[in-house]
Amino acid sequence: MITLIIGGSGSGKSEFAEKFLIHQMNQNTKEVRYYLATMMPTKDMECEKRIARHRALRKDKDFITIEQPLDLEKSMDRMERGAGILLEDLSNLTANEMFLRKASDSKTESDTKRESDFSDEILIGLTDRIEAAVRELGEYASNLVIVSNTIFEDGVEYDEATTEYIRALGILNERISAFSDRVIEVVCGIPVSIKKSDTTSPSPCVID
Amino acid sequence: MILIIGGAFQGKASYVKEKYGLKEADFYDAEIPLNPAGRIAINHLHEYIKKRMKEGGNPEEEILDFINKSDCILICDEIGNGIVPLDPFEREWREKTGRILIQVAAKAESVERVICGIAQKIK
Numbered sequence: 001m002i003t004l005i006i007g008g009s010g011s012g013k014s015e016f017a018e019k020f021l022i023h024q025m026n027q028n029t030k031e032v033r034y035y036l037a038t039m040m041p042t043k044d045m046e047c048e049k050r051i052a053r054h055r056a057l058r059k060d061k062d063f064i065t066i067e068q069p070l071d072l073e074k075s076m077d078r079m080e081r082g083a084g085i086l087l088e089d090l091s092n093l094t095a096n097e098m099f100l101r102k103a104s105d106s107k108t109e110s111d112t113k114r115e116s117d118f119s120d121e122i123l124i125g126l127t128d129r130i131e132a133a134v135r136e137l138g139e140y141a142s143n144l145v146i147v148s149n150t151i152f153e154d155g156v157e158y159d160e161a162t163t164e165y166i167r168a169l170g171i172l173n174e175r176i177s178a179f180s181d182r183v184i185e186v187v188c189g190i191p192v193s194i195k196k197s198d199t200t201s202p203s204p205c206v207i208d
Numbered sequence: 209m210i211l212i213i214g215g216a217f218q219g220k221a222s223y224v225k226e227k228y229g230l231k232e233a234d235f236y237d238a239e240i241p242l243n244p245a246g247r248i249a250i251n252h253l254h255e256y257i258k259k260r261m262k263e264g265g266n267p268e269e270e271i272l273d274f275i276n277k278s279d280c281i282l283i284c285d286e287i288g289n290g291i292v293p294l295d296p297f298e299r300e301w302r303e304k305t306g307r308i309l310i311q312v313a314a315k316a317e318s319v320e321r322v323i324c325g326i327a328q329k330i331k
Contacts, residue, residue, distance in 0.1 A: 008288025009299075010306015046296070153215060154290025162291060187286075188213055189310035190319055190330045 002138040004180040006173065008150045012189035015057055017086060020184070020191075021145045022061065025084045031142060032083040035063035036075055038092040040100060054088070069096045072133035082142045087134070089147035090176070094169050097126055099161070118164040127171045134176055148173050150185070209275045211316040212283045212327075213309065219325030220283050224249050227327070228281060240274050253284035254305050261301060268308050275315060282312060 007013030068075040138144045183195035238255035260267035319331035
């Protein structure tokens with residue numbers, strides 16, 4: 001079972017995703033739950049606060065945290081097969097792969113990497129790789145919940161690197177949605193079903 | 209209390225007037241009235257939150273207090289569906305608006321999302 005959960009900033013998608021995975025797994029309480037964390041810890045206070053808030057949300061929910069800011073495919077070396085996995089989140093992972101890899105590979109200034117251009121080949125190669133890793137995770141897990149962002153609706157024209165990032169996440173959301181059993185958008189903390197294997201029209205969905 | 213959410217210029221206010229029979233005079237623009245008479249609508253809730261954050265107020269408490277004692281329709285733009293802004297205040301505003309909306313939605317008897325003038329009842 002693969003579920004893609006999307007939402008804007010502050011939409012409550014993370015909290016919903018955690019509850020949703022636990023709800024999905026209730027039939028088998030012995031299964032292990034992993035939280036695949038993609039945020040690269042920095043010295044930034046706001047980033048620390050965000051990580052702390054997510055940690056507080058997960059407290060008492062019995063998640064084993066696996067830090068994987070890059071190379072998603074490698075995460076499976078550290079997780080057992082047939083578990084529940086929450087990938088939090090696809091947008092961070094994609095941003096890290098696009099903007100942090102070069103920085104961590106070549107140790108260049110963080111400002112220079114934002115100006116680097118992404119040719120179609122690089123972008124397609126990158127999205128192919130992430131998509132393949134998510135597919136593999138979906139087969140590896142009993143239940144995979146992927147959290148992603150809605151960043152496509154502000155009508156603002158951004159610089160080239162940011163536009164390429166928006167495009168990459170758009171491609172990934174679309175491709176992952178295609179092989180997900182369910183796609184749910186979270187609006188003001190309320191889940192709205194976008195795709196359910198047996199229906200096609202969006203409708204509110206209730207889980208608890 | 210009813211929450212109406214949707215992007216800018218989606219026909220949210222017209223929808224509220226038509227569906228709930230409210231008049232122009234029942235609308236407050238980005239402000240919380242002191243002693244409202246009857247059912248009122250507060251439009252542009254996201255702007256109210258921004259204004260109060262800039263003034264150093266506590267929009268979260270003010271809004272939650274107000275909905276506890278008033279029969280109202282809150283109308284708010286969806287502002288979280290874009291690239292997270294570089295400006296820290298802009299970022300905090302989006303995050304705070306989202307967090308307030310989650311609490312408002314949890315207390316609302318109905319939540320409706322308006323897209324292209326069409327409302328979808330999501331709660």
